[in-house]
Every structure is written in structure tokens, then in C-alpha cells.
Amino acid sequence: MEPFIVSARKYRPQTFKDVVGQQAITNTLQNAIDKNHLAQALLFCGPRGVGKTTCARILAKQINSDGTEGEDEDFAFNIFELDAASNNSVDDIRNLIDQVRIPPQVGKYKVYIIDEVHMLSQSAFNAFLKTLEEPPKHAIFILATTEKHKIIPTILSRCQIFDFKRITVKDAAEYLKYIAESQGINAEEDALHIIAQKADGAMRDALSIFDRVVSFSGSELTRKAVTENLNVLDYDTYFEATDLILEHDIPNLLLLFNKTLSLGFDGHHFIAGLASHFRDLMVCQHPDTITLLEVGEAAQQLYREQSKKTAPAFLLHALTIANDCDLKYKTSKNQRLLVELTLMKLASIDFDGEKKNPESVALDNTTIDFIAPSSFYQQFPRPKKHKAIKVTSSSDKEVNYETQQQSPNNPKQEPQQLAGAEHKTEPNLPKVQEGKEEVVLQPETSVKEPVLFKSTQSAQEETKIDKSTTESNELVPKKININIPKKRVSGLSISSLNAKKLHEQNKVEVVIDENNLPKNAFTEEELRKHWADFVEIIDRKGQKILASNLHTDVPKLKENFIIHIELPNGTMKKEIEREQFELMEYLRTKLNNHFITLEIGVNEASAKKFAFTPEEKYQKLREKNPVIDLLRQEFDLDL
Structure with a gap:
């Protein structure tokens, strides 16, 4: 039995x-070798x-090849690989x-491959600087790292840098397809794309x-087998x-989400995958x-078909809701409820991107009555109710007549009971002929009552008005006047400038004759009395700060009706001036003098105290009440 070699080494x-x-990096390196422009x-x-x-x-291998070596020649004596993660000290460098000083025995160059070079210590980097800047002609250094930002700038400036990019899903899937064919494995294209995405x-x-x-599925590699083995949700x-x-x-x-949880997936994985699906x-x-969709041809066709059923506004709104759930998932205490609430919100979005009424979804498009706010009430006349009159005929028959008040929901109701206006003409009252007596039913006085708005279907049925009745001017529908504010315009627009110019032209200057204004004389006592009254008035109104500021000093009357007060700081002055x-106005009215300032x-000095x-x-205290000094002397008090 031959030992198994993993595909990463075998291929x-x-x-x-x-x-x-x-391709960009390999072409650059190949051209540098061919033109002898390779950096050291x-x-x-x-x-x-x-x-x-x-x-x-x-x-x-290529820089040491001259065409005479065999295919299996790997130039092991010329290639030195150093793991900087374990050999990161100054002694290792x-x-x-x-x-490096010893020239190669076979080939032209000695190549030193230092993997994970960012793991070298600071002192090891410093020891390596001089050799890296001026190496021998037969030495070439190749440094490899996954974290370039951890390498000191002095090392970066001495190297020719090549940035490798991630393998795209398409390239990885094509290479996996090549390996599957070489091993005789029948693999579905969607299965290979899932593997490439997972990588x-x-x-x-x-x-x-x-x-x-x-190893799990054998020679038949299906999408279902891949999703089961990799523990990923199938699309x-x-x-x-x-x-x-x-x-x-x-x-x-909600049942589908519960089934997903029972398979071992968490809610975060489900909602993140659903957001990616919307994308x-x-x-x-x-x-x-469509080139941004990294799936197989069969899956692309399914995506195209479902995308035709959805509107862009719906998808954008759904993406926002799903992404919001993704952000809140880790901080939520009830994560399952958060995902279920998100799914209910998604299912309540209409195709045009607007949320449907949750009640209408729950009630399956049935309509319900609702009470409008009092500001939308309309006053409709109550249908006229007729008195019941007892009529006795010659044949001793008793006939009772009473008008029936129909409910607003009665579809047989007359238009007169549905209209929102008063009757202009007296309706034709029924007349009854029994024997020799003629009876006329007398109408009662109509009383207005509020009618609440109905929703959708019932409201439409109730507001149908007979065409012939409308043409005979028996009913006049009530009009509701809504004051719509005028459109606001910018202060710099042409219309606003024209309006301002017209306002300046139409402005009328009013000239006040000062000779007719009252100018009665008053004493300082009267001034202080009305001043105190005003302070008391504004204090009751709640203007405590202004009242306190006005109470700070006693007003003094000077010549030409000038009232003078002194305050301890400028802030209080600004408050009173404002x-x-x-x-x-109060003082001028009470003192009957409009020339008070x-x-x-x-x-x-007082402000600094x-x-x-x-x-x-x-x-x-003694200045305000000298008797207090007598009190102190009487009881022999000390301060």
C-alpha cells in the first residue's frame, strides 16, 4: 500500500x-530571469x-538550471530554507x-529562503542588515511573510517587494476541477465552488x-455531501x-429557522448568510x-430567476434589516428572538420596499374599523325619525306607523341617511288613506351626531350616492377644507427678493407726534412704589431672575425723567436691558409719562466684593434699622 500524499504536496x-x-508575479519573475534583471x-x-x-x-530551481540537468534535479545543495519562527535569534543569523560566504559547489547561485521573516527579533534584523544590502554575487535572499507591517523599514528598503493576492473563487474552482479529473473523481461544479468559497x-x-x-463522499463529489461535511448552509x-x-x-x-437551528447552525450564521444571499x-x-456572483452556472440560473421576483428597493431594505441584526447579535441577551423578530420584519416588507401593516398581514387582508382622532370627526345629521300615529278607520282597524331608523351599515339605507349635509327641501312624507281619514306623518327635529370613519370596503359601500338624487340637488356632500401651507422658498431665491423689494416699496412710515404724548411729573416715591409693584408682578409670573436683578438697587429719579440704578456686574445689566x-411700558402707563428713560x-467696587x-x-442692618443697635446695647451682645 503506497503512502498517501496530500494534494497540497502532490500537486x-x-x-x-x-x-x-x-500570473502578474510569475510573469515578472520569469522575465527577470530571462533578462538577467533579478534582484539579490x-x-x-x-x-x-x-x-x-x-x-x-x-x-x-530555474536560476540554477542550465538545461543539462535531469527532471528530478532539485538543487538541494543550493537551496537553504530557514524557518524564522524557530530560528529568530542573533546567533542563527x-x-x-x-x-553565505561559501560559494556553491553545483550551479551558479545559493538561494536562502527565510520563511515567516517577520518573526525575527529586533537584534536579528539589525545583524542581517549589512549582509542583505551587500550580499555576495552568488547569494540570493528570498524572504516570505504574511505580515509585512511587522518588518522594519530598513529591511523593506533593501528588498524588491512582491505582493501576492488571494486566489479568486473562480481560479480555485478551476484548479480543483483539474485535480478531480486527474484523480478520476466526478465532482459537481457547485460543490467545487463551495469548497473554493470555504477556503x-x-x-x-x-x-x-x-x-x-x-474521503467522505468517495468518487462522487456532490453539493449535498460538501455542505454536510463542511457544516455550511446550502443556498x-x-x-x-x-x-x-x-x-x-x-x-x-419561523419553522425553517427552527429546522436550521436543529441542524447545528447558530442564528448568527443563518442571518449573515441570508444577508449575503440578498446581496x-x-x-x-x-x-x-453579475460577474460579482461567485457561484456555478446552475446556481447562477437560480439566482437570476429569484432576482426577477424582487425589487431593488425591497432588497436594499432587507439588507439594512439583516445587517442591523448581524451587528446586534453578539450583544443581544435573547439571540433567537432577535433573529425571529428580524425574519418577521423581513416578511412584513412589501415588494415596493415599504413595510406592510402588521395587522393586515396577520388578519390576511381583512379590514377592520378604527376610531379616527377627534380632529377628523364629521358632524352628520341624524336620520329624521317620524312619530308613530295611531289611526282608526271606519272598519275599526288599528294601523301603527313608525319610521324605522336604519343603521349606517345597512346596505339598503337611503342616500339621505348617508350624506354629510342637511336636507335642503322637506322630504315627501307618506300619506295613508284609511276610510275617510287622511294621516300625515310629522317629522321630528333632526339632531346632529358624530359619525366615525370606517375603513376601506365598508366606507366605500356607505358613501355610494344615487346619481338621480345628486342631480336633483337633494343632497350636497360636505366639503372638508384643509389649509395647505404655501410652499416655502429660499431666502435667496428671485421670488423672495422680488417680494422683499415690493414690501420696501409699500412700506408706510408712521410719524408720531411727541407733543401729544403725556408728560406728567411724578415723585421718586411714586416711582419706587410702581417699581416694586412691577417686581412683584413678574415674580408671580415666574421671572425670578429678572425680579431679583431689579430688586438689587433702589431706583433714583434724575433730571429729564431719567431713572438710574446701579448694579454690581455687567451680566445683570445685560439681563435688565434685554x-x-x-x-x-408699565412705568410710563402708571406714571402717565412717555418720556421716562x-x-x-x-x-x-461692589462687583469685586x-x-x-x-x-x-x-x-x-444698622443702616436699614437703627433700633437694632439699641437692642445690642440693651442685652450687651457681642458680634
Whole structure:
């Protein structure tokens, strides 16, 4: 029994043409070898499993080939591979430098491949600088790393850098197809695409997954076997979920999610895959973006068919809801409820991207009555009710007549009972002839009552008006006037400038004759009385700050009816100046003098005093009430 060799080693490329997905780099290296323009220090950087070490080995083999060696010649004596993850000390680099000095015994070049070079220590990097800058003519260094940002700039400046890219899903699937054919395995195209997507751009990972799936399924590689083995959700689940969302089938959608959870998948995986499915449906709706869909031909056809059922607005709204759930999933305490609520929201979106009424979805398009706000009530006349009159005929028959008040929902109701206006003419009352007596039914006084709006179908049936009745002007429907505000325009528009110009032209200046204004004299006592009254009024209104500011100083009357007050700071002055209009109007009215002006001064000395000493407080109290000094002397009090 031959030992098994994994596909990653068995199908490792031997030439640059066999390298998958790195055509730009392989062409550059091949041209550099052919034209003898190869640098002595190369840096290969990129993700794992994209061909960095493989290209380094191919390069080392080609620069030593002269056409006379055999096919199995690998130039093992000229190629030295060093794992920098385990040999990262200064001593390891010094041993490497000592080996570099010895020329090759076979071939032209010694090639040193240092893998994971970013793992070298700082001192090891510094020891390697001089040799890397000026190596011997027979030495070529190839550094490989997955984290270029961890390499010091002095190393990067001495190397020719090649950035390897991730392997695309298409390239990986084609290479897997080639390997499956070479091994005699019948593989479905969708199965290979799932493996390529699971590898996430790494060819080595794709080959490892391929070996695992082949061991599980044998020579028949199906999409179902791949999804079961890799524990990934099949896109059929997302197609079914999307169909249920479009049909607004919430119960079956929740059952599908429960079935997905029972298979071992978590809600985060399900909602993230559903968001990716919506994204794939969106890129299918335009021929230019369909290339972004990395699936097989059979799956592409399914995506095209379902994308025709969905509107772009619906997909955009659904993507927003699903992405919001994805962001909140890890912080949610009830994660299952979060996903189920998201699915219910998705199933409540209409095809035009707008949310349907949840009640209408739950009630299966049935209509219900609702009470409108009081601002939308209409006053409709109550149908006229007739008195019941007892009539006795010659044949001793008793006849009772009473008008029947029909309910608003009665489809046989007359238009007079449905209209929203008063009758213009008196209706024709029925007359009854029994024997010799003629009886006329007398109408009662109509009373208005509010009628609440109905929804959809019932409202339409009730508001049907007979054409002949309308033409005879018996009914006049009530019109509801809605005041729609005029369209607002910009202040810099031409219409606004024209309106402003017209306003300036039509402006009328009003000239006030000052001789007719009252100018009565008043005393300072009257001024202080009305000043105190005003302070009390605004204090009751709640203007505490203004009242406190006006109470700070006692107003003094100066010449020419000038009222002067002094405040301790400028802030209080600004507050009173801003609110002085109401104060001056009050004083001018009470004092019957329209020539009163207010003068506010700021006493800087008092403004600097932030607190009073006990002695100062006592002096102030004594100035206001000298009797307090007698009290202190009587009881022999001390401060």
C-alpha cells in the first residue's frame, strides 16, 4: 500500500505556469530571469496558501538550471530554507551569514529562503542588515511573510517587494476541477465552488478541504455531501427563506429557522448568510455586476430567476434589516428572538420596499374599523325619525306607523341617511288613506351626531350616492377644507427678493407726534412704589431672575425723567436691558409719562466684593434699622 500524499504536496506547482492566480508575479519573475534583471533580495508577502514558498522554490530551481540537468534535479545543495519562527535569534543569523560566504559547489547561485521573516527579533534584523544590502554575487535572499507591517523599514528598503493576492473563487474552482479529473473523481461544479468559497482565497486550504470531502463522499463529489461535511448552509435554504419572505409566510419562515437551528447552525450564521444571499440577488439584477456572483452556472440560473421576483428597493431594505441584526447579535441577551423578530420584519416588507401593516398581514387582508382622532370627526345629521300615529278607520282597524331608523351599515339605507349635509327641501312624507281619514306623518327635529370613519370596503359601500338624487340637488356632500401651507422658498431665491423689494416699496412710515404724548411729573416715591409693584408682578409670573436683578438697587429719579440704578456686574445689566421694554411700558402707563428713560450703571467696587464680613453685615442692618443697635446695647451682645 503506497503512502498517501496530500494534494497540497502532490500537486505543488513545479513551474511558474502551474502557479494558480498569481500570473502578474510569475510573469515578472520569469522575465527577470530571462533578462538577467533579478534582484539579490526579494520579499514575498501575502496571505497564507497563495504560493509564496512555491514561487521561491521555482525561482531557486530555474536560476540554477542550465538545461543539462535531469527532471528530478532539485538543487538541494543550493537551496537553504530557514524557518524564522524557530530560528529568530542573533546567533542563527550569524550562522547564516557565515554560510553565505561559501560559494556553491553545483550551479551558479545559493538561494536562502527565510520563511515567516517577520518573526525575527529586533537584534536579528539589525545583524542581517549589512549582509542583505551587500550580499555576495552568488547569494540570493528570498524572504516570505504574511505580515509585512511587522518588518522594519530598513529591511523593506533593501528588498524588491512582491505582493501576492488571494486566489479568486473562480481560479480555485478551476484548479480543483483539474485535480478531480486527474484523480478520476466526478465532482459537481457547485460543490467545487463551495469548497473554493470555504477556503477564503487560500489554495492550500482548498486542497486540504478537497481531500477531506473526497474521503467522505468517495468518487462522487456532490453539493449535498460538501455542505454536510463542511457544516455550511446550502443556498437552497436561503432560496426557500427568500420565497417565504416574498409570500409573507411568517409561520413557515419561523419553522425553517427552527429546522436550521436543529441542524447545528447558530442564528448568527443563518442571518449573515441570508444577508449575503440578498446581496447576491442584488448583483444579479444588472448584467454588469453579475460577474460579482461567485457561484456555478446552475446556481447562477437560480439566482437570476429569484432576482426577477424582487425589487431593488425591497432588497436594499432587507439588507439594512439583516445587517442591523448581524451587528446586534453578539450583544443581544435573547439571540433567537432577535433573529425571529428580524425574519418577521423581513416578511412584513412589501415588494415596493415599504413595510406592510402588521395587522393586515396577520388578519390576511381583512379590514377592520378604527376610531379616527377627534380632529377628523364629521358632524352628520341624524336620520329624521317620524312619530308613530295611531289611526282608526271606519272598519275599526288599528294601523301603527313608525319610521324605522336604519343603521349606517345597512346596505339598503337611503342616500339621505348617508350624506354629510342637511336636507335642503322637506322630504315627501307618506300619506295613508284609511276610510275617510287622511294621516300625515310629522317629522321630528333632526339632531346632529358624530359619525366615525370606517375603513376601506365598508366606507366605500356607505358613501355610494344615487346619481338621480345628486342631480336633483337633494343632497350636497360636505366639503372638508384643509389649509395647505404655501410652499416655502429660499431666502435667496428671485421670488423672495422680488417680494422683499415690493414690501420696501409699500412700506408706510408712521410719524408720531411727541407733543401729544403725556408728560406728567411724578415723585421718586411714586416711582419706587410702581417699581416694586412691577417686581412683584413678574415674580408671580415666574421671572425670578429678572425680579431679583431689579430688586438689587433702589431706583433714583434724575433730571429729564431719567431713572438710574446701579448694579454690581455687567451680566445683570445685560439681563435688565434685554427685558426692559415691559418695565418701561408699565412705568410710563402708571406714571402717565412717555418720556421716562432708564439709565443702568455698574459699580465696579461692589462687583469685586464676593462676601460680607459679620461686621459689614451688622453695619448694613444698622443702616436699614437703627433700633437694632439699641437692642445690642440693651442685652450687651457681642458680634
